[in-house]
Amino acid sequence: MEAFIDRLASAVRQRGNPVMVGLDPRVEQLPESLVPGGVPDSLDHQAAACAVFCRGVIDVVAPLVPVVKPQAAFFEQLGPPGMVALAEVIRYASERGLLVVLDGKRNDIGSTAAAYARGWLGPGGASAWGADALTVSPYLGDDSLTPFVEVAQERAGGVFVLAKTSNPGGGMLQDLRCEGDQPVYARVAEHVEQLASNTLGRCDYGAVGAVVGATYPEQLAELRAAMPHTWLLVPGFGAQGAGAEDVAAAFDPQGLGAVVNNSRGIIFAHAREPFSGRFGAARWQDAVEAATREMIDALRSATPAGRLGE
């Protein structure tokens, strides 16, 4: 199988946009039509409703965008039935031609990190869960990242390491100034760029990417320059406040090098203006489509992603 990062670059080029749709099935926010008498009591029924919802989102976005990002937390919250739903959603997305980045922010010491990596990474039966890539947290240092990188290389998978996250409190550790007046996030970025350089695909990006929040446009520009071989996963667009202009600096001049995630702003578009008025809960999939197209257009107008079709 072709390397993950080359499959990602191809999919972005082919769809002509870098939109990543975040699958965060918050059970209490599902459209009424999927939970007719309100949120069911049983976790089995909640998980089933979440799976139906995610499949419905995937049906809409699969022809439009290159990649989806299921958030493990919202499936884990539902216990074992939620995990069965997660496996089903990953498989469903893959079968419809979407790349799948599992957002689990996993991390542990060596041999335990390897167990996470072997479990999650590898589509098409190569692993139990079948994701193409996984987000990981760097707090445990270089030897905790190595097993993820090795398994990603073996399985044509990918890893996105948290560098500068989109939340306001992210700065508490990430912005601490260390030796050489370098902030912690920049030290992480330096290491990730090294890992990326060692795992290059044909597209000149590596199997190891970085998570850098859209809510910090300056750092996005700084890290794009400092990490020329590192594909960026950019969260924070939409509900968290960032717009297309904020993420423009994440891309290379060809419009590659970044995917921009939107979760709530797309999947729950039926509950926000202007889509709630135009579609309402019964036509929630039309709202998903409209919100996806709106984001695609915004990124194509205001960022180098507009050059993808050329």
Next chain:
Amino acid sequence: MEAFIDRLASAVRQRGNPVMVGLDPRVEQLPESLVPGGVPDSLDHQAAACAVFCRGVIDVVAPLVPVVKPQAAFFEQLGPPGMVALAEVIRYASERGLLVVLDGKRNDIGSTAAAYARGWLGPGGASAWGADALTVSPYLGDDSLTPFVEVAQERAGGVFVLAKTSNPGGGMLQDLRCEGDQPVYARVAEHVEQLASNTLGRCDYGAVGAVVGATYPEQLAELRAAMPHTWLLVPGFGAQGAGAEDVAAAFDPQGLGAVVNNSRGIIFAHAREPFSGRFGAARWQDAVEAATREMIDALRSATPAGRLGE
């Protein structure tokens, strides 16, 4: 229900030792009697063997130690069947009077962190998984920890935040010297101690604890002094090289304030000397018991935990 930290202090006093047994069911290391014919191909069968193994460990250690720590990675590696096994193992341990700290090192931004916390924290049907406490990673900063602390408080649960981990590479970020020449781990410890002080139980420790590796005895002593209200979860004993002397500084003078984890050294004792010669694979549970008793004795001889019975 009584606060987690008070239930932990009581259990440590009642058992007279601070041993935490790590449940890391590495499927390729299970005793032969549980996988006759070698590791089965199907994940269902692998997960079933892991569940039988963990129940067998729990049967042995429940009368001896206060707490177990299932490692999420080894269950996740087996896909949805592994997660069903994990839920069963947590329930089985709770029913036999053990406290359960799920080692998941979960972390995410606010509302997503809350989903993890609600899913994992709360025994006896209060949550989908039913753990008493959860390990979490601090890289995303203070606002990523708050939801875990809040849910822990609501559900009489606990949280252990990674501060100084036991692996050699942990120093890459954790030992970086920042403003005021303070290493990153000490900055994390400062924040955790504040959270602990705000969530005190009757035992004068808080609902928020810290993970500090046994492989760094100097930092263990430093952090014990700097974090008087923070219960320490100390990994790295046994297979990772630390002994009883190395962890002595983790305790307060009464022998409280720390639990010391041993995973492979206990659960796979049948495969290492001197237990392999004495028991062999068929009597693997006898090896688990002997290794547990050996660790209890070592901690009681060489640390303040010896005063627990007084």
